[in-house]
Amino acid sequence: MLRFRFVFAIFGVLLLGLPQRGIGQAVPSGGAVVREVSLRTDTAVYLLSRNTVDVQGVPTQYFWFRRDDETVELRLYPANPSSTKPLRLRRTPDYQQLDSLTKEEDGGFRTRLRFQNLTTNQFLRLVVEQPSDSVGREPRRQEVALLPLARTSVALRVPDNELFVGEEKVFELTSSNARNVRATGEWVRGPEFDYRLVAEASGMLRLHVLPHQLGPRTLLVKLQTERPTLLAGGRLSYQLPVLRQEFNVKGSRLRFLSPDQRSVTLNELNRRRGVELILDNGRSFDLRRTYRIEDQEEPGGTLIAEVFTRQYLSNDRVLCYLRPYNTHRQTAGYLYIKENDAARYITNLDITPETVVRSVQVLHRGGEWTANLSVSPGEMVDVRLEGEGLQKARLSFEDLPIVPSDSSVRTDARLVYRVLVPVGYAKRKSTIYNLGQPIGHALTIKEFQRPHPLDFVSVGYGVAPGPLPGWAGRCCMTAPFGTWFFSSTPTASTRASSCLASSF
Structure with missing residues (x-):
């Protein structure tokens, strides 16, 4: 019996001697800095010891939020209550500390935080520091990973469930948290429907639907969120419930000819020489003949383009030359292929202006947008370009890396890039290129010097x-x-x- 007690005591000492790892935190080698973290919103209190979930193998403290700039009360409880060393909270761009970190009667340290862009900011964390007991040693530091959770619902209300083959129709989506719905603007292809979700500048969500087959059809829309929700069993989910909508798809009065390109650029070269375009065989097409393309079925419509039929292809399609004369968007309606003012077929594609950059502005950290394109080595800046036809542009900065950012903007009239200027950049200017061609704008690199050591x-x-x-x-x-x-x-x-x- 005495031997058993002795072995048990030795085993207990060994367990106590093992380093303890707090929940949801990166514990320093010198031991934990805090034993508890409390986040209090206007509706609930979230504790590090209780409200945690595993994110890629890292225990993370979660909390629910309703606004991107949510304000919370933070309380930090030191791991060693008897220590006289105060706790410090390292400042980061993810939040703004509204109050000083003060010690309360319960031994905890209290402050208030206002978060910034909770929907888009990734890898959110708190870094807590405590001065070391030994002079000259680095302060002890502990990281607490945070995960904002959001409740999001999306609904699709269709006033008229009648669609036509080849006709793109736009519906409005209502959401309790539209910013949290991931809208990529990319087409999702399917045998019965193509659809895509677009977020407008006003925050409105619009669903673009393009049917392919006749008869009663069911559209299934699968959407994702930027911030997850918490399911039973501590599982995280970025999937929204599938939207189901019944449609009655009818055939068009005119046959729809599908083009092999969805977008054509309107410029002087394409207007004179034309762009190769492959259309479905219209059966009544005459080879080596020019047909008008207008924006309305009735005579007298605006001339959008001309199509010249060149030769038949083996896959039952026709090789044509398209000469654009005016711009057009697919969302504006069909394009009508006419012969002698009589509509024979319909088609649809985007005819967009040539990419033109009219203005370039730079945003320095903590500043405002400015037309002064001077940047400093080692600086990270946002560059905003405005003009026409920018959505199809492929811009690059000479010898400067583009940093991926969740806040990047990409529309037809505006682009925003985040650019890092290396300290060792050896040129005075960084030219901006589009598809390898300079656009006429460049970033000017300021002269950079280091102070000379006083060794002379x-x-x-x-x-x-x-x-x-x-x-x-x-x-x-x-x-x-x-x-x-x-x-x-x-x-x-x-x-x-x-x-x-x-x-x-």
Whole structure:
């Protein structure tokens, strides 16, 4: 019995000696800094010891939010209540600390935080520090990972469930949290329907639907969220409930000819020489004949383009030349292929203007948009380009990397990129290119210099002169100080070295 107690006691000592890892936090080697973290919103309190979920193998403290700039009360409880060292909260761009971190009667430290862009900010965390008990040692630090959760619902209300083959129709979606719905604007292809979700600048969600088959059909729309929701069993889900909508798809009065391209650029070259386009075989097409394309079925419509039939292809299609004359959007309606003012077929595609950049502006951290395109080495800036036809542009900055960002904007009239200027950038300008061609704008790189070390200055104060950088700042002398001597070697300050400022 005594032997069993002895073994049990040794086993208990070994367990106590193992390092303990707090929930939802990266514990430093010197031990935990906090034992509890409390986040209080206007509706609930979330504790680190209770409200945690596993995210990619990392225990993370979660909390529910309703606004992107949610304000919470934060309480930090130190792991060692008897320690006299205060806790500090490292500042990050993810939130704004509204109050000083003050100690309360219960031993915790309290402050208020206002988060920034909770829907889009990734890898949210709190970094808590506590000064070390030993002088000269680094403060102990602990990271607490945070995960904002959001409740989101989406509904589709269709006033008329009648669609036509080849006709794109737009419906409005209502949502309790539209910013949390992931709207990529990309087409989702299917055998019966194609659809895509677009978020407008006003925050409105619009669903574009393009049917392919006749008869009663069911549209299934699968959507995702930016911030997850918490399911039973502690599981996270980014999937929204599937939207189901019944439609009655009818055939068009005119046959729809599907083009092989969804977009054509309107420029002088395409207007004169034409663009190769493949259409479905219209059966009544005459080869080597020009047909008008207008925006209405009745005579007298606006001339959008002309199509010249060149030859039949083996896959029952026709190779044509398309010469555009006016712009058109698929959402504006059908395009009618006419022969002698009589509509024979319908088709649809985008005819967009050539990419033109009219203005470029730069946003520095903590500043406003400015037309001054001067940037500094080591700086990360946002670059906004405005013009026409920008959605199809492929822009690049000469020798500058583009940093992926959730806040990037990409529309037909505006583009926003986040660019990092390396410290060792060797050019005075970074030209902006579109598909390898300069657009006429460039970022100007400011001159960058480092302070020259004062190794060309010598100091003498009763002992042999020595270089100023090697002077300790304090000295002990057994005799009174005499005369101090300062001397310099100008040639040493002008030696070749990169990024060194002029010395005075």
